[in-house]
Amino acid sequence: MGTVTLGVSIAVPEPYGSLLQERRAGFGDPAAHGIPTHVTLLPPTEVDAGALPVIEAHLADVARAVRPFPMRLSGTGTFRPFSPVVFVQVVEGAAACTWLQKRVRDASGPLVRELQFSYHPHVTVAHGIAEEAMDRAYEELSAYEAAWTCASFALYEQGADGVWRKLNTYAFGGGIAAVPAQGAPVDEPATTI
Template sequence: MVADTASPAAGTRTIGVAVPIPEPYGGWLQRTREALGDPLARAIPTHVTLLPPTDVPAGDLGCVEDHLRSVAAGQRGFRIRLRGTGTFRPVSPVVFVALADGAGGCERLQAAVMSGPLARALTFPYHPHVTIAHHLPDEVMDRAVKELADFRAEFEVRRFALYEHGADGVWRPRRDFVLGAGGGR
């Protein structure tokens, strides 16, 4: 999730929804992103985006949470296997860790999240991934591709999270939603 540089209008909140990458992988990838010099490394927890940054009226957050609770209740957990790297260059200056398994589960979850009150058009087709470098010089992006080419991780997705973009530019989890449980915590 990378927020636009424009600040949201008064009375709105910028939110995103994502599958957090669990430890030890999430922290390791975040430290790697930081070591590459990505200034967003500390501001964005390691994740797979389900809903990109979206401005919503502050008064609608309860409705959004109700929607996400309903989505979570109707979804089952699934396994993600991360393997190797990919890039969206030259279309978008992003290097990512690729999903070898679990893309279908992310696609189903993303479609459900982006329905109802969160329905919106996307700039690019949905492609689940874990960003590790964004808007960095080409030589750094090339280094990221090479250094993480052998990266491997596997984990069960049992929840997703609603994040809110703070005035300080940091994305923070607001609430977790447990898959199949019918509630958030």
């Protein structure tokens, strides 16, 4: 069956998701329209395509063990000089994101992997672009604020075209996901588990 590249993330809901995606594109980031605005729980991970049913069951189990929690974004940060990234900071909900990403990558599950860097929840707004554009992103979004109740996360697959497409949304506590789909052309209707 081959392999697929998967990622797990918390979608940034509307109107915030599209606004940050458009800002990212405006800073000249060519990946902006192929990556829905998100907080990563599992970075791009190559897996055997045949493992997808086991992965989906694992993610449903993880989501059932979580209750909705407040998320708040505020201001900017950067990973430079270690990594060419400017991001919007997660100032509330970071501990819950950290707990979730550990459960997603749990040693007893199908998505075990080491991270290249220590986990730091954030929303990328510029990656691998000219330094001047990175500086602009850092400055222009320094007063950015957004808040919502996080009630789900999603599984995405990266296509051969580099675009990330949603496969499923996993509602916390086994409920219905409350976060509306981001209005980007790459976001396809999702089923709720």
